[in-house]
Amino acid sequence: ENRGMLLRALVPILDGEGKLLGALDAGRLLNRDPRLVDEIRDLLYGPGTLPEDGTGTITLFLDDVRIATNVTDASGERALGTRASLEVKRQVIGNGERYINRAFVVRDWFVAAYAPLDSLDGQRIGMIYAGYPQAPYARLYRETLTHISLVLIAVSLLGVLLVWSSIERLMQPIRQIRRVVHAVRDTPSQEGLRIGPLSSLGPAQRHGDELDELAEEFDAMLARLEAHRHEIQLAAQTLEAQVEDRTRDLSAQTATLRERSQALEEHVRLLREARARLLTREKLAALGELTAGIGHEINNPAAVILGHVELIEVILGEQAEPVREEIATIIHQVERIRALVDNLRQYARDPLASNDIGDGNSLTPSLGAPHLSQIHPDEAIHSVEVLVRHALDHHGHQLQHELAATRLIEADRAQLTQVLVNLLINAIEMAPEPDTLCITSRDRDAALAVMNGEPNSRPDTSVSAPASASVPAPTAELAPVAGVEIRVIDHGAGVPEHLKSRIFTPFFTTRANGSGIGLSVSSGLITQLGGRLWLEDTPGGGATFCLWLPCIARRHHEDDQGRHLLETLSAGGSSRSP
Incomplete structure (x- = not known):
């Protein structure tokens, strides 16, 4: 660098009468002069202003070249002749703006401030820098x-x-x-x-x-x-x-x-x-x-x-x-x-507990009367499949449909959904390995009158299915009732013979994390509508839960059966219809 930066002073010289004789023009060359930058440093960064290992630095730039500085290079010497970064030069020298930000100075990151320096005639000739190392504060942070x-x-x-x-x-x-x-x-x-x-x-x-x-x-x-x-x-x-x-x-x-x-x-x-x-x-x-x-x-x-x-x-x-x-x-x-x-x-809140057999008095809080509507069973089955899809995928099961029902049934959609979800979840958890589960629906007539009264007994279907004649006949005259049968079939281990009579019992379960109330509640919801829920063995191994619902709900028929029985006993007569 062949240019220099001066601190220049012009002092007028007057005679005894106050006339101007001339001017004294003096200057101090700042290039390679550390006294000014050290004096400014001592003024700005006095004792206690910085951390113990923090040192303030001051630099004078001629254009973007360091001509006086107390910033040291890797050898410990003052970093004279080094240049400012392009970003700093653009903002301070080019735009005449101050730069206050984090900056990389010679060999380390500093918290830095740059300001432009102008000559006496307003020409931008350089800039002045003040800063201190960022490392002590980063370590403290x-x-x-x-x-x-x-x-x-x-x-x-x-x-x-x-x-x-x-x-x-x-x-x-x-x-x-x-x-x-x-x-x-x-x-x-x-x-x-x-x-x-x-x-x-x-x-x-x-x-x-x-x-x-x-x-x-x-x-x-x-x-x-x-x-x-x-x-x-x-x-x-x-x-x-x-x-x-x-x-x-x-x-x-x-x-x-x-x-x-x-x-x-x-x-x-x-x-x-x-x-x-x-x-x-x-x-x-x-x-x-x-x-x-x-x-x-x-x-x-x-x-x-x-x-x-x-x-x-x-x-x-x-x-x-x-x-x-x-x-x-x-x-x-x-x-x-x-x-x-x-x-x-x-x-x-089991709906079975909502009425007493003898006089209809309420024994426990109930869910209230179901909201009955005409429902197509196949639509209910498709809606339930969405609810159990995650459980099917989690266990690696597949679900097949054999839906042939054409009749509508009268039921509460939410309660029917709850029952089908319970049956499908049971089937999913009873199958120990990835299995193909099956859900079927078909029209089926049942011979019903005063039924046997067991919540888990199956209806007498001798009207349309003579093969089920082994089921005990009801005690009143039989009449064919239109309905729909839904079956949920799995091929798991099945239900042992000695447990079949207890699976619909409240709080009975064979699973460690089961509550034992799902099948009991499901049976109660179906029985309330005049339907039945029962269990059969799947050929080749597994369990089949069979659900039958009438097309027209037959609510409170068990209470009618109880009153009919008591009236017959009181009169000393037979239970047969005249």
Whole structure:
């Protein structure tokens, strides 16, 4: 560089009378002169203004060439003769604007500021730079970020541990209640089953909170249920003894009396079935009251726990990655709690429990009357396939159709969808390996009158299918009823013979994660419409669930059967139609 930058001073020279004699023109060459830049540096970056290892720098540029600087190169010498970057030159020299930004200066990144320098005649001749290294601040930023991250992780772990321990303490009394409920389900005739004092949230025993009150109420209901069962058993034994005495007397009479004796035996069987249904409805009454309280008291804290865990995850953002699996586990466990409560509540609203056989009084809360409409069964089947498609793909199953039904049926679309989903999910889970499931529909007439009363019994189809004549005939005159039959067929392991009589029993299940209420609720929904749900073996292995619904719903026919039976017994006559 053959040019120089001067600090120039012009001083007028006057005589004693104040006349201008001339001017003193002096200048200080700034090229390679470190004194000015060092003086400015000491003025700007005094002690304590920068971190311990931070050093301020000042540079004078002639055009874009460093002519005086305290920026050093790799050898530790002042970086004279080096040039500014093109971006800085364009903005400061070219546009006459200041440049304040992060910039790469000689050999490192600096927080830099550049300003243009003009000569006395306004010509832009260079620029001045001031800056300090970015590295100390970047290191300080990383250290601060590391400390904050460690604190957040520690707080997150502590929060997860606190939430997990709270869930465990909450689950202890729920598990205790669940064990007693399962014991009542498995051995309904066993006496003395009680929940007793619940495990506490603290070191002492729980006393006086909502779950404890629910447990006490449930124990009281179990005591009332045992008393009712004793009364029903005593009444049934008395009635059976009376019927047996009358049967013995009638056995000596004419053939007409023999027929009447057979009718009375049929009445005894129906009374026993009615007693079993009554016991089931008594249990549903107790479960209805219990689940109403449990559903409210458990879902509220479960929702609070779920909301706080999700809030923790949102607040932490990427910092929650080390405990993402634990947070997912907590959310999954809370969802399991809510699913269990929903299943219990759904079963407590079983439509079968909505009316008493004898006088029609309500025993438990029900879902209300179904919203009946004319439905084509094939349309319902196609809509259900969409709902279970994910489960089919997950297990690798295929679903085939053999849809030949032409009739419309009168049913509640939502309830029919629920039943078909339950049957298809059962078929999907019963098949251990990828399988081809089949769902069929066809028109089928059934011979119906006063039916046998078993929710899982199949209708007598002797009108259109003589092969089913092995099914017990109903006790009144048969009349053909138009309907539609739907079958869900799988080729899994099937249902063992000793379990077939229990699969429609409430809370009975063979799956570890099953609730045991799906088939019971499905059977109740179908029976309410006058239809039937039963099980058959699939040829070659597997299970076939058969569903028959009339074209016109026959609601409350079981209640009519019960009243007809009691009226016949009171009159001492036969159940046959005149």
